[in-house]
Amino acid sequence: MAGVYLGDSGHVELRRVGLNSSMSSVLDPADVNVTRKRFSFDFEPGALISGDQLEIETEDGSDLELVSGHTGPDGRWFIHVDDAGGVRLYNSFADAINGGETTALALVTPSQSTTILARTRNSLYLCLADVTSYEMTTSRESIDITQLGSEHRLNYASGLISGQGRLSCLWKYEKGVCSSTGNIEVSHYLAQLVLRLQQGAAFDGRFYVKSYAPGPLIWWDTQCIVTNVAMSFEPSQPIRSQIDFVTTGPIDLRMGQPPSYLLQEDNSLILQEDDESGILLED
Numbered sequence: 001m002a003g004v005y006l007g008d009s010g011h012v013e014l015r016r017v018g019l020n021s022s023m024s025s026v027l028d029p030a031d032v033n034v035t036r037k038r039f040s041f042d043f044e045p046g047a048l049i050s051g052d053q054l055e056i057e058t059e060d061g062s063d064l065e066l067v068s069g070h071t072g073p074d075g076r077w078f079i080h081v082d083d084a085g086g087v088r089l090y091n092s093f094a095d096a097i098n099g100g101e102t103t104a105l106a107l108v109t110p111s112q113s114t115t116i117l118a119r120t121r122n123s124l125y126l127c128l129a130d131v132t133s134y135e136m137t138t139s140r141e142s143i144d145i146t147q148l149g150s151e152h153r154l155n156y157a158s159g160l161i162s163g164q165g166r167l168s169c170l171w172k173y174e175k176g177v178c179s180s181t182g183n184i185e186v187s188h189y190l191a192q193l194v195l196r197l198q199q200g201a202a203f204d205g206r207f208y209v210k211s212y213a214p215g216p217l218i219w220w221d222t223q224c225i226v227t228n229v230a231m232s233f234e235p236s237q238p239i240r241s242q243i244d245f246v247t248t249g250p251i252d253l254r255m256g257q258p259p260s261y262l263l264q265e266d267n268s269l270i271l272q273e274d275d276e277s278g279i280l281l282e283d
Contacts, residue, residue, distance in 0.1 A: 010208035163247035223249035
């Protein structure tokens with residue numbers, strides 16, 4: 001008799017989506033608090049979330065005077081954003097989520113006001129902690145192709161694939177146990193994401209049906225947008241989050257092993273010449 005797979009054989013991974021354009025601001029010497037390892041610059045509330053990997057560069061190509069011991073016009077670090085909008089920099093995602101002053105990078109006071117460009121460049125897929133269940137629905141839309149040319153009719157004759165789904169999680173705002181890896185995303189991030197105005201509520205998702213050996217891994221790979229976040233409160237019961245999302249790109253049902261990339265010591269990708277795509281380990 002053939003075996004069957006139970007619903008506890010999978011998990012969910014997500015990757016934060018980076019900004020397509022940079023945010024410009026002026027970094028003044030007064031914006032940097034060396035004692036508290038904290039600085040600030042002008043950005044819209046909610047544009048940056050703790051755990052984002054932020055790339056900062058000077059507009060004129062001069063040395064970036066911010067992190068002690070750092071040289072060059074740019075740098076990339078993980079960030080923690082406090083309630084007042086202050087930013088601390090870290091070398092690892094886990095330290096950025098915790099936000100401690102001890103593990104934050106030491107800063108230096110800039111010698112003069114400098115225009116900086118900042119944008120998020122997230123590259124890691126993170127295990128989403130405390131997921132109790134998820135569902136994924138895929139469907140094929142019927143579209144009117146009578147106005148299309150013959151070449152395009154062949155591409156869209158069968159309709160377009162669309163998807164939607166729902167995640168149920170135990171709500172947490174701090175790191176919890178999800179897997180053996182130290183890089184863990186919490187459901188509170190998705191509640192923050194739905195409120196993000198400048199960057200939008202997008203994320204890249206991997207929804208695993210089977211996530212262990214022997215045999216290949218099986219998962220859906222797609223891009224998503226959070227459309228609704230509901231939180232339920234009941235006395236003596238754990239707080240739960242319910243996250244609804246829709247897909248915004250191709251939906252692939254894959255088998256095998258997820259692609260792995262060459263990483264730097266700070267877990268950022270080693271990029272190809274286009275400065276966007278990572279270098280696959282298999283290459």
